[in-house]
Amino acid sequence: MNGELEEIREFLERCPELARLPSETRTSLVRRLTLRYLREDSPFPPEDAPPGELWIVRTGAAELYDAQDQLQDRLGEGDLLNTAHTDNLHGRITEDALIYQLEADRARDLAGRDGAFREFIDLGADRLRAPAATSPAGERSLLTTPVRALMTPRPIMSPTSLTLREAAQRMTEADISALLLHEPGKEDLPVGILTDTDLRHALAAGTDPGCRVADCMAQPVASVSRDTPAFDALLRMARRDIHHLPVTDGENGPLVGILSSTDLIRHQGTSAVYLVRDLRRADGLDALRDVMRALPSLQVQLVEAGADATQIGQTITTVIDTLTQCLIEQAEAKLGPAPAAYAWLASGSQGRHEQMVHTDQDTALVYDDAAPPEADAWFQRLADEVGEGLAACGIRRCPGDVDPSQPHWRRSTSDWEREIRRVLSHPSPRDAMLATHYLDLRVIHGPTHLFEPVRHAALEQGYRSEALLSTLADQARQLRPPLGFFRQFVLERGGEHADTLDLKMRGLMPIVALARVFALRAGSDARGTLERLRAARHAGALSEGTGADLIDAWQFIATLRARLQAEQIRRGSAPDNALPPNELSGLERSHLKNAFRLVAHAQKTALAQAEQVHG
Amino acid sequence: MPCPRPKDTPWVHPIGHWRFCRRRQRAAQHAPAGALRACLESPLPSARHVVADCRFLAVDLETTGLDPEHDAILSIGWVAMDGVRIDLSTADQRLVRADCPVPEQSAVIHRITDREAAGGTTVDSALDALFEALQGRVLVAHHAALELGFLEEACHRLYGVRPPLPVVDTLRLAERQLRRAGRPIPADGMRLHTLRGRYNLPQYRAHDALFDALAAGELFAALVSQLSPEARVPLERVLFRPGWLW
Structure with missing residues (x-):
């Protein structure tokens, strides 16, 4: 009679990544495991371990680093490492650990017998599709209701x-x-x-x-x-x-x-309509500021109504566009008529229609070539007025000075054309940031003909510019998703890692950067991240699978961020992008990790392809 | 204060080792053909070999009491270790059909009732399976004297021999390490479950021979890692009563 290793089977069931395997698969997994005890500071995976092995942490903790010695992942109880998908990673044990090891030949053997396990092993980066599709939206939500x-x-x-x-x-x-x-x-x-x-x-x-x-x-x-x-x-x-x-x-x-x-x-409608109406009716900066106090609760309502990140982003952006327009009109009333036709531009998340309540100003200005030289002073005063107005309404000035009160971001149409051509044709790494802003610019006030043709010409040119593609691809690569983060118990034990996760910088920006490259590659003029990914997939610049993965990952992370902020607002604290990982459920944690893996994978493979194919 | 040993003095005395081998040979000659004899005839690793290259079998016995002469074996659990790697595919246990009713007290601890015990196998075939698994391996147990006592007694009763077995006792090993580290040894602190907590090992709910064998094996791996992370420590450093047994 063979003994029952029931407790080990139960443990595997609690591991987020193994939870989805059929229970028979977990049962056959148990009897193929070996156990190792690794001391603090010993290498992990151990030096004698060949690739293609699966490691499951039972107790203790480990850290993994890439070839540049950047921290890539922290593993704690219940975490899993598949060395088939983590070549070039090395690590060490940070806390005495008891670890289950599935040796490579046993993994192959089990994969040969069990389809579910084979799929699990092959898809190191598991699909997010199913969980993402079932996330919050209730049946009664506005999104699904016709x-x-x-x-x-x-x-x-x-x-x-x-x-x-x-x-x-x-x-x-x-x-x-x-x-x-x-x-x-x-x-x-x-x-x-x-x-x-x-x-x-x-x-x-x-x-x-x-x-x-x-x-x-x-x-x-x-x-x-x-x-x-x-x-x-x-x-x-x-x-x-x-x-x-x-x-x-x-x-x-x-x-x-x-x-x-x-x-x-x-x-369960929202007050978005009323908010916009109230902004339009507000008289003076103080009135606008009062109306804008309702913006955080709008985001809470949207989250509660089951809106996803795209819809929330669209709504919040609409409100902030309206606010900007109102401020411009007020400034015009104060400064007198404009000396020439001009348009107000938004970049960054506002340009992409992806704003959330915690946002800052990324704006620019374009004016007609026919403007007299002294007009520039008027536009500068306008920029100051509007920028201060936005700041007074709770939208911080751009820390990177993407602001039309700076001469760099306030130009005539042909000046913009020259500048954008300069940056897009020979981008130095220093210009990469400028290029990304230029590609996201959108007219939110004033005649679009002052800027749209410039942007189109730039896209035409950028699409063929290998230098631009590789600069942007390099930039996209530098935004590393945190391949892992601390599980609750690791956090508690290793107090110095009591850190949070910046969902925007580490989660969304890598995908935004990837989408920008792929859309440019595909010759698309889309601005929104999802539109860009869809356009790239449609044009074949991005494979169906990777495209779907990135779309799911973006939706998941962005919706998580919206929910996190709604929760912060409900608690009465200021919304930001810092997620304390221990507020996630095990499933969410596992999905988030998978999302990061998908992004890292896309950075590794798909980007290289986008760079190679010549237009 | 224990007397420090000169570095090159072997832990296993050559004369002791010679005696141990002779006793083992003799026992093998007297044992009936079968797993026990095969086990006694299987070559043993040299005491100078490093633990990483030796093979072990972590064993636990559940018994009706503490006296080998009067109490009976209820179940035997074991799991094989190559070096300090525990191979779960070898995890196994045997319930032994009790000839006498299971005393109530031990039934509570081990959750083995008469009925279950009656569904088990004979001591004979349970030992057969154990010695089969033990071939070429060093036995690992927590408080090994108990396991040894019951095994010797059972073999004596069944086969007329008391098999000399090389053994690692995790309790003594832990004790020695704590003492060397200058730490006080708390009362009750040497129990398997207390020690496991100290080395960050999981607490198993189950209290059966199999999980206790596994628990002892894990503790052995943890203790060896304190001596050498790669288990590059000679076998003689971890053996129980090396001077006597070997």
């Missing part, structure tokens, strides 16, 4: 020939806040909309109640298709500062309903 589930069906339509009084009577009778209007005879095509607000304005302006409604209605009318996710409708309302959207059956199809911001609010 507009048709929330809209008021069969809205009341009236001809534009009504008088204002008749329209008001119909609205009162039906108890509605907005009336859709159609041309006589074309009954499913709304051409205008009359809302409570419009009536109030008309009354205040002393308009004759007997005049035709066509003179007071808002037009044209923006509409959404009935299958649009409610969240997109919400964004559309926030961007246009409107509260009603007619709903059509498909693009430009017949009218089927009307969606109001109240409908959205009722369904």
